[in-house]
Amino acid sequence: MDVCFSPEMVTAHSLKHKTVVVADILRASSSITSGIQGGVPAIRPVEHIHRRHYWQDRGYLLGGERGGVMVDGFDLGNAPLDYLKAGAKKQKIIMTTTNGTRAIQVSKHAGQLLVGSFLNLEAIAEYLLKDRPPLLVVCSGWKGTPSLEDSLFAGALLDRLGTEYDAPLSDGARLAITNYRYHKEHLSQTVRNSSHGQRLLGMQREEDIEYCLQQSIYPVVPILKGEEIVALGS
């Protein structure tokens, strides 16, 4: 079991026979989890959205942010609750975010790619425990550096899988688990004090932080199928 703290470090890992869980807790992977849970049929993560009309003509909603702010003319930003609500429209979403979609792009040649968040931690864990495949958690981080909230999720997931998984731990995995165990009784305060937490508080997005730290409230397992993320089994 291994953890990669930023997309820039993925090249140090072989992905071919691995299951990758991508995490961008604040907020892309929480938004994707919420969207798929809410009924969005598919989310297409891209680094940039060129040709907006092309996608709109095909029934896609446009979602995403740059520097934490919704892109002008888009239907959705990166607030997870908006993705949950968007499910009612039953339209696909094409989505771009600063770090989260990049983590998905660099990991897409993995054996399988799941999208994880605190919201669906238990669902991801139970799915992994069925076959216990070689596992790599890819954290989105922030512009090439580690993010506390993503590594807390990685640690929480590996701590949950624990000895049941029966796989050796890399040093990166040990770092993440230790960090989670140290902070688990005061997760909300720790994430508020993190770089990204501070940025979101400055943008009046406190509700997003609290929402994203709710643990295992959704049973959905989002999985990459071709170029789009769908609900497992759909």
Next chain:
Amino acid sequence: MDVCFSPEMVTAHSLKHKTVVVADILRASSSITSGIQGGVPAIRPVEHIHRRHYWQDRGYLLGGERGGVMVDGFDLGNAPLDYLKAGAKKQKIIMTTTNGTRAIQVSKHAGQLLVGSFLNLEAIAEYLLKDRPPLLVVCSGWKGTPSLEDSLFAGALLDRLGTEYDAPLSDGARLAITNYRYHKEHLSQTVRNSSHGQRLLGMQREEDIEYCLQQSIYPVVPILKGEEIVALGS
């Protein structure tokens, strides 16, 4: 205060006005600390040693390893005690190691570059506290992934600098400090269980692990001057 967990991630940081402390606890930065402490006038870190005779003709000893093993025909491997003893010869050393010299090479455009280890932790800390420059600890890691022992050193150093330094902590710095605090009462056992600890134990280098974890026994501050590492003030 910031921590970079592997040389591959240095590009995410601006180095220009920073003081970088390079750490490769097992074993390059412990060897360099020991050599400079022992009286080696200068150590030249290089990724590869081409033209061995060129350097030997100029009075250099050849040092280094590949995959943890001394290179055929070299004077020194990567056992820190050998570097300490080599000081008596008063010859410069040209040195190549798998990860440690790479961390120095990628960081050499920093404002200043120091070489840190547990052996000289207090000396490094006292030097930094004089001017409290913007600080980045660059961990050597292992082939692009984080190493537990390097991040433990980073955490120990930042924990020592603490509130006296009066500088904000990046998420990476928080990860390292948390990891150190969690493990500090049982450092030796933690490092023995780490990937690199296990490799060294398999190579019968247990004495190196114990030696490298001795804290603040040397007062030397190795600093990069041009292409070579020398004692600060020499």
